[in-house]
Amino acid sequence: MFKSLSIYLALSLFSIVSFAQISSDTTLRVAKANFREAKRQARLSKQTSRKNMQSAPAPKEMQWFGKAGARAIMPENTLEGMFRALDLGVEVLEMDVVISKDKQVLLAPEPFMQSASVRTPSGTDIPFKDERKHNIYAMEYAKVKQYDVGSKKVSAFPGQEKYKAHAPLLIEVLEQAELYAKQKGLAKPEFCIEFRMIPQGDEVFHPAPAEFVDLVMGIVKAKSLEKRVILQAFDMRVLQTIKQRYPMVRTALMVDGKEEVQDYIDRLGFIPDIYSPYFVLIGKSLVDKCHEMGMKVVPWTVNAIDKVHYFRSLGVDGIVTDYPNLRNQLLSDEPH
Structure with missing residues (x-):
């Protein structure tokens, strides 16, 4: 047991x-x-x-358009301003064009001399009420060239450099910008040419759209720059003329109103290459809509780095700025 x-x-x-x-x-x-x-x-x-x-996906790369060259830094629409913009990395030189009495295409922000930034040949200021008396379309270019567009202090841009300058011819700007970029070893720039017109101004402050377009395109073709220019305007008649006569050239519709994108395009009658609205009108839905329609989006005028970051995040294709030096600030903000 x-x-x-x-x-x-x-x-x-x-x-x-x-x-x-x-x-x-x-x-x-x-x-x-x-x-x-x-x-x-x-x-x-x-x-x-x-x-x-x-x-x-990396943040969308944008083209930088230097407004009138580098308007906040140098006098606008001057050769020196265009050179500075190129030095700062601008890829597209934006410029405004008007016509003189002898049919010369020249750079100026309005078809008359502005009181805010121009002095007469005798060195006196122009009263605001007398601006339109200094009608560029009523002057020979030799007379226009005597006005000083660079010395007067501009209150909107207190940091702008000052020097005596004249309004250059479009052909002069195209030639000199090309030469400057080549000498500096920079990429060939593109040129965004804005037609400056005023309501009911035909044959008073500028030619009718057809003649205006032909004058500009005569210079563009003479320099073989059809593939590197963008022609832009608020006046739809200009863009319609370009589409009809020079369909190979890119166009940009500028807008400053709150109409729907489709309404603008319906009125224009075709889809331009670029939709260029005032920057406060831009939102993600507008950017997406334009891209769906086959248009690039380039807002104007973007002058603060936080806005640059914001519009870049929305996927815009470029920005127009008075301060092209913001490009370097954006690059310095990038993670390395």
Whole structure:
């Protein structure tokens, strides 16, 4: 009896020890398996994270349009302003054109001399009420050239450099900008030419649209720049003429009203290459709508770095700015 009990106890003890050993081995195997799985998941997570970082879309690159060259830094629509814009990395030189009495195409912000920034040939200021008496379309270019467009302090741009300057001819700007970029080893610039017109101004302050367009395009074609120019205007008649006569040239519709994009396009009669609204009108839905319609979006005039970041995040294709030096600030803000 005692022998049987001893055998029973021995077998029981063996079973307990064996079960404990089995449980221990199982726990160890499970732990090892869990550890291996955790390592595998960590490895996969790291690979996925690296892949996502590599494939994540970078912020959209934008073209920089220097408004009238570098209007906040240098007198607008001057050769020196265009050169400074190129030095600051501007890819598109934006400029305003008007016509003189002898049919010369020249750069000026309005078809008359502005009181805010121009002095007469005798060096006197122009009263605001007399601006339109200094009608460029009523003057020979030789007379226009005598006005000083660079010396007067401009309240809107207190940091603008001052020097005596004249309103240059369009052909002069195109030639000199090309030469300057080549000498500096810079990329060939594009040129965005805005037709400056005023309501009911035909044949008083400027030619009718057809003649205006032909005068500008005569210069563009003479310099073989059809592929590097953008012609823009608020006046839809100008763009319609360009579309009819020079369909190979890119066009930009400028807008400052709150009408729907489709309404503007319906009135224009075709889809321009660029939709260029006043910057306060821009939102994500407008950008997406324009892209769906096949238009690029280039707002004007963007003059603060936070706005630059914002519009870039919306996916705009370019910005027009008075401060092309913001481009360097944007680059310095980029993670390295």
